[in-house]
Amino acid sequence: TIADASDDQTVNIWQRDGKWLRTLSGHQGTVRDVSFSPDGKIIATASFDHTVKLWRISDGTLIKTINAHSAEVYSVSWSADGQMIASGSADKTVKIWRVSDGQLLKTLSGHNGDVNSVSFSPDGQTIASGSADKTIKIWRISDGLC
Structure with a gap:
């Protein structure tokens, strides 16, 4: 399965052979990023409407x-165990969410520009974030330290 993010506020889901399956509609702004859960059953989408x-x-x-951030959400990533997602935003933060109930677990602050990308390490212990401030930060999830 393949998914695309779009300026038209939708996400299209495609089969690997290029056959269109469905369109996901519901965002009120550009969809900037998509990320599949580790089991391939759920997709997370990040949008300029401040939501995931x-x-x-x-x-x-x-x-x-x-309702993830106070500004556009640029990136979203799943933890390898599928229990958490991380989001990066124009509000200069990375936030970590529990998937089961959407509870905010941590806010990681320290970038001086938009956070354009986030990614969990394979072992789930750290998150890397890339920012318009021209830095990449590695955060320890357990205590939120950079």
Whole structure:
């Protein structure tokens, strides 16, 4: 399965052979990033509407909307165990969320520009964030230290 993010506020889901499956609609701004859960059943989307949305891929159902940031959300990433997602935003923060209930677990502050990308380490102990401030920071999840 393949997904695309779009300026038209939607996400299209495609089969690997290029056959279109469905369109996910519900964001109120450009969709900037998409990320598949480790089990491939859920997609997380990051949007300029300040939200992260979780969608069931099999039927396109919106599972959860997280009012994630005070500015555009540029990036979203799943932890390897599928229990957390991280989001990066124009508000210069990285936030870590528990997937099961959408609870904010940590806010990581320290960038001086938009956070354009986030990625969990394979062992789930750290997050890397890339920013318009021309830095990459590595954060320890347990205590939020850079």
